[in-house]
Amino acid sequence: MHELFLTSHIANDDLSRTVRILQGYCGMKPVSLIERRLMWEGPRARTNLKGIDPGFLMRQPPQLAPVWRGLHEQLVRQSYILTLIYDVTRDFGQAEANGNEEKPVLDCDQLPGTLRWSDLPDPGVNRPVNTRPIISIEEQRGLCTIMQSMGHRFIKEIIQECYRFINNNVVFELSRYLQLPDHAGNKQQRKISTHLPPFQSLVAFDLENKWILTASVRVANGNDPDQMQQGIGELTTVKTEFEGCFDLHMVDRHTVDTRVKI
Numbered sequence: 001m002h003e004l005f006l007t008s009h010i011a012n013d014d015l016s017r018t019v020r021i022l023q024g025y026c027g028m029k030p031v032s033l034i035e036r037r038l039m040w041e042g043p044r045a046r047t048n049l050k051g052i053d054p055g056f057l058m059r060q061p062p063q064l065a066p067v068w069r070g071l072h073e074q075l076v077r078q079s080y081i082l083t084l085i086y087d088v089t090r091d092f093g094q095a096e097a098n099g100n101e102e103k104p105v106l107d108c109d110q111l112p113g114t115l116r117w118s119d120l121p122d123p124g125v126n127r128p129v130n131t132r133p134i135i136s137i138e139e140q141r142g143l144c145t146i147m148q149s150m151g152h153r154f155i156k157e158i159i160q161e162c163y164r165f166i167n168n169n170v171v172f173e174l175s176r177y178l179q180l181p182d183h184a185g186n187k188q189q190r191k192i193s194t195h196l197p198p199f200q201s202l203v204a205f206d207l208e209n210k211w212i213l214t215a216s217v218r219v220a221n222g223n224d225p226d227q228m229q230q231g232i233g234e235l236t237t238v239k240t241e242f243e244g245c246f247d248l249h250m251v252d253r254h255t256v257d258t259r260v261k262i
Contacts, residue, residue, distance in 0.1 A: 002222030003118070003134045004231045006239055006248040010174065010211040018213065021245065022165045022172050030163035030174075034199075036086045037160055038108065038144070038192060040152040042079035042260045051076040053149055064137065071117055071135050075150065079260040082152060084143045085114040088159075092196045108192060109145055114138045121253035129235045130250050133222060144192070154192055159202055169217050170234055176211045178202035215239075215248055 010018050019030060043049060052072040060068050074080070086108060114136055121132040147154070158177050165172040180193065181201050215238050217231040239248045 001134055001136075002131055002219045002228065002231075003216055004129050004131050004219060004228070004235055005214055005216035006129055006235055007215075007251050008213040008246040008248045010213050010246075012176075012209040012211065015174075015211060018174060018211070018246075019163055022163075022174065025241075026165040026167040026172065028165060030165055033160075033162040033164060034088050034090055034092070035160045035162065036088050036108075036157060036196070038084040038086075038157045039155050040082045040084065040147045041155045042075065042081065043151045044260055044262055045079060046262055049076045049079055051150065052146070056146070056149075067135060067137055071115075071137070074117060074119070074135070079262075080117060080119075081155070081258045081260060082147065083116040084108065084147070085116055086111055088196070090199050092199065107194070109142050112139045112141055113143050115140060115143055115146075118256070118258055120257045120259060124250060124253065127232065128239075128250070129232055130253065130256075131222070131228070132253075132256075134218075157192065158205070159196075159199075167238075168234070169231070170238055171216050171218075173214045173216070174211055175214070176209065177205045179205055213246060213248070 023029060052068060052075065057065065057068055057072060117135040119133045121130045124130060144154075158179055160175050160177055162173050162175040164174075179202065181197060181203055215235060217234050219227045219231045221227050242248055
């Protein structure tokens with residue numbers, strides 16, 4: 001699968017206005033999401049990458065086996081940073097905020113999550129949008145254990161606050177990224193937190209608390225020029241319709257490079 005996307009930055013003061021514009025354009029109220037994103041770094045090696053355990057691959061049901069095999073093929077070719085995504089609610093740290101001693105323990109391996117892999121975006125020659133191969137495997141438990149079995153190392157977690165809109169095949173996501181107060185700045189996070197602090201205590205990654213607006217289209221077969229051209233056409237239409245309102249543009253592909261630096 002390929003993801004095609006354009007990006008714009010939105011000032012925090014313009015958040016309400018942007019939500020109203022997208023709500024009118026898409027004819028829907030936003031879907032409000034809070035996601036916990038755990039980042040796992042692959043082995044710092046160029047060769048002898050083991051990928052996913054063959055026994056695990058053989059145990060997968062028919063509908064998931066091709067997706068897991070596709071991920072395995074990527075991971076034995078190149079080491080990547082993978083992301084595990086878990087839905088949480090805005091009141092996830094309310095027990096701590098209320099002064100309760102008993103805080104809910106979060107064991108991510110017991111929760112359904114999404115494994116996300118994305119490659120370095122394509123060079124973009126003669127294309128007006130960013131494009132990149134992606135793999136998303138949803139509603140899976142035990143993902144942290146799987147990461148460890150592949151030799152991946154947990155490096156950090158962030159919280160994504162997102163408003164999502166959909167118009168035909170185009171998905172709009174208005175997001176900002178937040179960090180746990182104990183790990184703000186350059187503080188290293190050595191292990192996954194079992195308790196999350198109150199939402200209001202989280203610290204924005206961006207010093208100006210800007211939001212990121214992404215317009216994206218997913219294409220089932222990135223090698224099919226007709227599918228790719230249709231997706232590109234949908235995004236360029238959106239870009240044109242929002243000119244003067246949002247500066248939807250391509251990003252430097254190296255700013256979203258998930259390959260592990262050796």
